Amino acid sequence: MDSDVRHLHASSFGAAADAYAAHRPDYARDAVRWALEPAPGPRVLDLGAGTGKLTATLVATGADVTAVEPDRAMLAELRRGLPTITALPGNAESIPLPDACVDAVLAGNAMHWFDMAVAGPEIARVLAPGGVLAGLWNTVDDRVDWVEGLTGVSGPAAIGPRDTPASWRTETATLHLPRTDAPPRFGSATQAEFPHGQRRTADSLAATLGTRAGMLVMPEDERESALARIRSYLSTRPETSEGEFTLPMVTCVLRTRRL
Template identity: 35%
Template sequence: MKDQVHHSAAAGYKTGADTYVRGRPDYPPQVAEWLSETLGLNAGKTVIDLGAGTGKFTGRLVATGAQVIAVEPVPQMLEKLSDAFPDVLAVSGTAMDLPLPDASVDVVVCAQAFHWFASTEALTEIARVLKPGGRLGLVWNLRDTKVSWVPKLDAIVNALEGDTPRYYTGAWRQAFPHPAFGPLQAQYFSHGHTGAPEDVIFNRVRSTSFIAALPEEQRERVDEQMRALIAGEPDLRGKDVVTVPYETVAFVAVKGS
C-alpha cells in the first residue's frame, strides 16, 4: 500500500501531523448544507471520508448524523484522527484499495485529497463501493488570490512543489469523465482563516506535504521568506491576529444506477 502513496505525502505527513492540525483552516458553514442537501447525508446514510488525514473534515461528516468510515494511508495522520474522533471507524487504506464490500456506502467524500490519487483506477474503485445513485464529493480549501499578498505567499510555496500533485494545476480533472459517474457539478463558498500568523500563515505553509518533507535548513529558508513577506505587507506587518482569505470549492458527481 505504501507504494500507492506519493512520496511527498508519505514523508511530509509522517513528520508534520501536529503542524497540519494547527495550521489547516476549517471549512465554511455553508458546507453543512451542501453535505445534507447536495450529498444527501443524514442519519440513515454511510459515508467514507477518503484521505481523511487528521480528521479536519471528519467532524463535518459526523455532524450530519451519518455513519462515518475514515480511510487514510499515513499512520501518523490516522492516529491523530482516532484520538480526535474515537467513535469513528478509522481504517488504513487507499483510494486504489478500499477495505469495503461492493455497493456498501452511500457517499464518498475527499476533502483536500482527491488530487493525490486522481485516476481512472481510483474512480473505478470508489464506484465499486458506492451504491447505485451514490455520490462522490470533492472539496478543496484554496487561498483566495484576489487579495494582493496571497499570490506572493503562493509563489513561495509553489516554487518548491516539484512533482507533487496539486489542485490548482487542474491535472486531477483528467480522471473525468468516467463511465461510472455523471458530470461534475461545483459550488463555491468564501471564508477566512483567522488567528495568529504563526498558525494561519507559518504552520499552514509548514503543513504542506512537500514543505514538511524538506531538510531543516530549507524549511528555515521558507520561514525567512514568509517573514520577509509579512514585513513588507501593511495588512500583515506587526499584527497579532490576521485573516487569510479562502475560497472553498465543492464538487459532486453521481454514480449511475
C-alpha cells in the same frame, strides 16, 4: 509529477501529523452541505481522511461518517481527536468496506493523490446507486491583494497547483475524475466554490504552509529559508504584521454521482 515523486509527496504527511492536526483548516460547511446535497442517505466515507479535518466538519453536519486513511501517524491523530468515529487503515485503491455501503465518498485535499484508474472503480463499488463522489480543496483567495503577494513570496512548494481558485478550476476540471469506462460508472462533474477563512497569526500561517507536501520534502535548510521568507513578508503587511487575522480562503468542490 512522475510516480516516484508523487509517492514521496503523498507519503510526506505522517512525519508532520501533529503539525497538520494543529494548523490545517477545516472546510466551509456550506461546501460540505453542497457536496452532500444529492446523496441518497447519510452514510459518508471520508477517503484519505488525514487527521480528520473534513471528518469533523462532516460530523458537525450530522453525517454518519466512516474515515479511511493510509498513513498510520495521520490515522492515530484522527483517532485521538475524534475517538467516536470509525477510522480504518486503507486507501482509495483498496477500500476496506463492503459493496454499496455508503451514500457519499468525500475527499478533503486528497483526491489528487489517488490513482483514479484503480480508485475510480473501487469508489464506485462502495457507493450505493445514485451516491455522490466529491473532492474538496481549501484554496487561498489570491483575489485579495496581500494574499496574492503571499503566493508570490511562498513559491509553488507552499502555494502551488490547486491552491488558488483559478488554478484549482483548471487543474481539477477533469484530471481527478474516474476514467471513462464502459458502461460509465459516474456522470458529468460540477465545480462550485464557497467562501471560507481561517484565523491565523504570522507564525501560525507560516506553520500551516509548512505542512504542504512540497515544503515537507524540501531539504531542511531550504525549508527554513522559505519559512523565514514567508514570515518576513507577513511582518511587512499591515493586515498580518500584528496579532490575529483572517486568511481569506475558498473551499472548492468537484462533485459527480454514481450512475
